[in-house]
Amino acid sequence: MTVRTLPAQPSQEAGMAPLPWRRMVWVTWRQHRATLVSVPAVVAVVALFLLLMGLKVHHDYAALAACHGAGAALCEHRASALTSTDWTMANTVLILMNLAPALIGAFAGAPVLGRELETGTFRYAWTQGFGRVRSTLARIVLIAIVLATVSGALGELFAWFFGPPMRNTGMSVGEATVFVTRGLAFPAWTLAAFTIGVFLGMLIRRVIPALAVTLGAYLALDLLAWLVVRKFYLPELAPGRIVLLQRLPAVPHFWPAQFIEAGWLLALSALLVAATLGLVRHRVA
């Protein structure tokens, strides 16, 4: 006996399968080319700087480590020289790395919908056959993938660059300022800033004000993480422990803490995307 499959339900939507997602790749690339080119380009320049300076820094600290046979006085002199040169530079880069997610995210995020609403092109974009919620989601996800990749790579390069000066000064990867520049936390903070920017662009409907408010919101979130949230999973380092950590560079809770930090940031990002899509669907012209 032949088993027959039932004919498909004749429905109004027959032949109306949604347009394939892959079409949004070119659309996103073309529409957000400025962002998708400039962010990786700026990051590439920074990466080149980190690479060149990193080679110097690694060489300098290797030389310092090698001097132990040559006498304490010389080592002392070299160490203080490195503190005033390499360490100052490395510390400056550390501060910039703490600001980088906010800058990358805000500049990439605020224009995604803010520009459409500011110039009125949303009336074009949202009345095409692709559907406005789907096309908005596709754009956000595609840009987010690029930002996560780029910032993840930048974080790794910075970790390599910052290794020798960090170890030499007895700093730990468990310290908040270092913790957020590596592993999963750095791209997660970038994505959080990006989705804050996208959401505020939709809410405020103007690029520049949305950008400014995004930076403010990011700082508030950073403060919240620093003062409240992080205490629950990243034990604060007592000054005495730093010496201990110098001998034992691995912070025992580092990776669990990274997962937790990235986890709540990504959950927050997902909520912001959902809220943005809700606004796109309901709060319109």
Place this chain on the structure above:
Amino acid sequence: MNVIETSGLGKSYGRVPALRDCTLTVPAGRAAALVGPNGAGKSTLMNILVGLTVPTAGTAAVLGGQPAGSPAALDGTGFVAQDAPVYKSLSCADMLHLTGNLNRRFDQQYAQARLAELGIPLKKKAGKLSGGQQAQLALTLALARRPRLLILDEPLAALDPLARQDLLGTVMTAMADDGVSVLLSSHALAELERVADYFIVLASGEVRLAGDADDLLAGHRMLTGPAAEADLIARQQSIVQVRRAAAQAHVLVRTSGPAEPVPPGWEAHPVGLEELILAYLRAPGGAAQPGPAAAPRPEPTEVAR
């Protein structure tokens, strides 16, 4: 099939109503003109029809019962918003490619041929085009999607007379060649009269008059007679507007047809479309009961295919 059906449609911004109790039916194959002063609710109605605005009351459907803004509705509707928004940093070729990617159907050859015909270079940035060219580009993008319904919000507003002619020419060609139904809004009445065969008059967010142009004209006439008797006429007939000169009065009345007797001492004249529409726009809200065609009887429900 009705390309547009609305029932009790309303939209309020806070407590300010932009559109009130709007019930309309536009049959397929028409060029419907949405007429009214600025702020009458024309854009609000159009934005609801393409799903950009969510109504606060009533329902709206296009293309034979597809809910406004649904995927099926958007798929068959070409919309050009006011000021013909396009991405200014994109070239015309990119705008074509973009629209092609965002839609199920896109006639690339038609779009390229039309732009060539209009002398719009494909490589030129959309932001560098003149206002008329930009409007033509936006219209070309909408038409190349091969829509069954074309909605144009104030397509003539920023254009010079020559560009207006060209744009309306494009619309009329599309109607003749592809049978696309059109809804366009404007406050330039004279130009619409050439194109449209269906009129919807909006004022203060309300439909004052709606119907087929021929029906509207056949359903009204101008009575001219002694001013002293104007009030009597006004009581006997269904009047739209009374204009009094020194001794004569012109009374615009609804009529069942040319066979209806003319009161003794009065003369009946046919009324022009512009005159008729202006009379409905001028009539204060209370006096403007919708004409016979304004409140369309519910049509037999169409079975959605």
